[in-house]
Amino acid sequence: MQAGIKVIAIAAALAAVGSASAQQVVKIGHVGPVSGPNAHLGKDNENAARMAIDELNAKGFTINGQKVKLQLLAEDDGSDPKQGTAVAQKLVDAKVNGIVGHLNSGTTVPASKIYHDAGLVQISPATTAPQYTRQKFPGAFRVVASDTKLGSTLGKYATDTLKARNIAIIDDRTTYGQGVATEFAKGVKAPGVTVVAKEFTSATATDYTAILTKIRGKKPDLIFFGGMDSVAGPMLKQMKTLGITAKVMGGDGICTEALGRLAGDAVGENKVVCAEAGGVKGDQEKVMTDFRARFKQKTGADVQLYAPYVYDAVMVMAAAMQAAKSAEPAKYLPELKKIKYEGVTGTIRFDPYGDIQNGALTLFTYKGGKRTRIDVIR
Known part of the structure; x- marks a missing residue:
C-alpha cells in the first residue's frame, strides 16, 4: 500500500x-x-x-x-x-x-x-x-505606415516634384495592389493633372503587352503600378521593349533590392521612384x-x-x-x-x-541597378 x-x-x-x-x-x-x-x-x-x-x-x-x-x-x-x-x-x-x-x-x-x-x-x-x-x-x-499615407505622399511627389501631368495607373487586383493604387489616385488630384488610363493585371501574370500597348497610346509621362516586385520587374522589361519612356512609380511592394535584378537594365537611371513604409535617418x-x-x-x-x-x-x-x-x-x-x-x-x-x-516613409530611386535613397519623410 x-x-x-x-x-x-x-x-x-x-x-x-x-x-x-x-x-x-x-x-x-x-x-x-x-x-x-x-x-x-x-x-x-x-x-x-x-x-x-x-x-x-x-x-x-x-x-x-x-x-x-x-x-x-x-x-x-x-x-x-x-x-x-x-x-x-x-x-x-x-x-x-x-x-x-x-x-x-x-x-x-x-x-x-x-x-x-x-x-x-x-x-x-x-x-x-x-x-x-x-x-x-x-x-x-x-x-x-498605411497606404493612405504612402499613396498621398507618392501622389504629391509625382505632381509636385516630378511634374507629372498625364498619369496611368495599373494594379494587380490584390488587396494591397488595389489599395495603394486607389490611395495614389486620390493623391494626384491636382489642377492640370489627368489620369489618362486605369488598367489591371494579376499577381501571377507574365505578359502585360496588351495593357501596356493601350497605355502607350495615351502618352503618359508617369505610370504607377500597385503590386509586387515579382510583377514590376518583368513589366519594366516589357515597357522598354515597347518603347515606353514614362517614369514609373510604386509602393513598398516594388521597392526592393531585388527589383534591379528582376528588371535588369530596364530599371533605368532615376526612372523608377518608389516608397517604402518606414525608414530612418540621423542617429x-x-x-x-x-x-x-x-x-x-x-x-x-x-x-x-x-x-x-x-x-x-x-x-x-x-x-x-x-x-x-x-x-x-x-x-x-x-x-x-x-x-x-x-x-x-x-x-x-x-x-x-x-x-x-x-510613421515614416522612405523614397527611393534606382541607379546602376541599385536602390538609392532619396529621402525619409514623416
Missing part, C-alpha cells in the same frame, strides 16, 4: 513538473510567404522573427521574474488568402500567445478575423492596406546599419525589405508581455496599446486604431 502511494506521489510530482515546464514556453506565431513569387520577402521576414526570438532567449527572457522560453511557430501562407486563413487557424489551434504577420494585405485581412475571434494579438510588419485596422479589431496592430541610421550587419552575420543574407519591422514587432510584443507580467493576450494587450518602444526602425507607438504613430 505504501509503495502504491509512493508511486502516485512521484507521478503527481512529475505531472506538476511537466505542467510548470509547459507554462514556461511562450509561443509566437509568424506567417509569411516562403513559397511562391514573394518567397524572398517571406523568408526575409521569417529570418528576422527567428533572430529576435533567438536573441531574447539568449539573454534569458523573463516574465514576472520567471525565465521563459520563447518558441517561434512559423507558417507559410504562399501569399494566398485561402492558405493564409488555413495557417491562421492552425496557429490558433496551437494556442500561440501572439502573431507577427502576415506580409501581404490580401492574406492579413482575412486572417485577422480568425485571430480576432480567438482573442489573439496580431502585429503586422508589412501590411499597408487601410482596411486592416479600419476593422477596429482591438488586437490588430501594424508597425509600418537612427547607425542602429539600422548595425542591425543589417547582425542580420547578415546570422542569416548569410542581406535584408530584403521588411526584416527590421518583423524584428521590432517581435520585440515590442515581448516588451508588452514583460510590462503586463503575462503572456496572455488579454493581459498584455492594454500594455501594447500604451507602449513606447525604441526599436531598430525608430520609436514605436500606436494610435487608437493600432496604426503606428508618425
Whole structure:
C-alpha cells in the first residue's frame, strides 16, 4: 500500500513538473510567404522573427521574474488568402500567445478575423492596406505606415516634384495592389493633372503587352503600378521593349533590392521612384546599419525589405508581455496599446486604431541597378 502511494506521489510530482515546464514556453506565431513569387520577402521576414526570438532567449527572457522560453511557430501562407486563413487557424489551434504577420494585405485581412475571434494579438510588419485596422479589431496592430499615407505622399511627389501631368495607373487586383493604387489616385488630384488610363493585371501574370500597348497610346509621362516586385520587374522589361519612356512609380511592394535584378537594365537611371513604409535617418541610421550587419552575420543574407519591422514587432510584443507580467493576450494587450518602444526602425507607438504613430516613409530611386535613397519623410 505504501509503495502504491509512493508511486502516485512521484507521478503527481512529475505531472506538476511537466505542467510548470509547459507554462514556461511562450509561443509566437509568424506567417509569411516562403513559397511562391514573394518567397524572398517571406523568408526575409521569417529570418528576422527567428533572430529576435533567438536573441531574447539568449539573454534569458523573463516574465514576472520567471525565465521563459520563447518558441517561434512559423507558417507559410504562399501569399494566398485561402492558405493564409488555413495557417491562421492552425496557429490558433496551437494556442500561440501572439502573431507577427502576415506580409501581404490580401492574406492579413482575412486572417485577422480568425485571430480576432480567438482573442489573439496580431502585429503586422508589412501590411499597408487601410482596411486592416479600419476593422477596429482591438488586437490588430501594424508597425509600418498605411497606404493612405504612402499613396498621398507618392501622389504629391509625382505632381509636385516630378511634374507629372498625364498619369496611368495599373494594379494587380490584390488587396494591397488595389489599395495603394486607389490611395495614389486620390493623391494626384491636382489642377492640370489627368489620369489618362486605369488598367489591371494579376499577381501571377507574365505578359502585360496588351495593357501596356493601350497605355502607350495615351502618352503618359508617369505610370504607377500597385503590386509586387515579382510583377514590376518583368513589366519594366516589357515597357522598354515597347518603347515606353514614362517614369514609373510604386509602393513598398516594388521597392526592393531585388527589383534591379528582376528588371535588369530596364530599371533605368532615376526612372523608377518608389516608397517604402518606414525608414530612418540621423542617429537612427547607425542602429539600422548595425542591425543589417547582425542580420547578415546570422542569416548569410542581406535584408530584403521588411526584416527590421518583423524584428521590432517581435520585440515590442515581448516588451508588452514583460510590462503586463503575462503572456496572455488579454493581459498584455492594454500594455501594447500604451507602449513606447525604441526599436531598430525608430520609436514605436500606436494610435487608437493600432496604426503606428508618425510613421515614416522612405523614397527611393534606382541607379546602376541599385536602390538609392532619396529621402525619409514623416
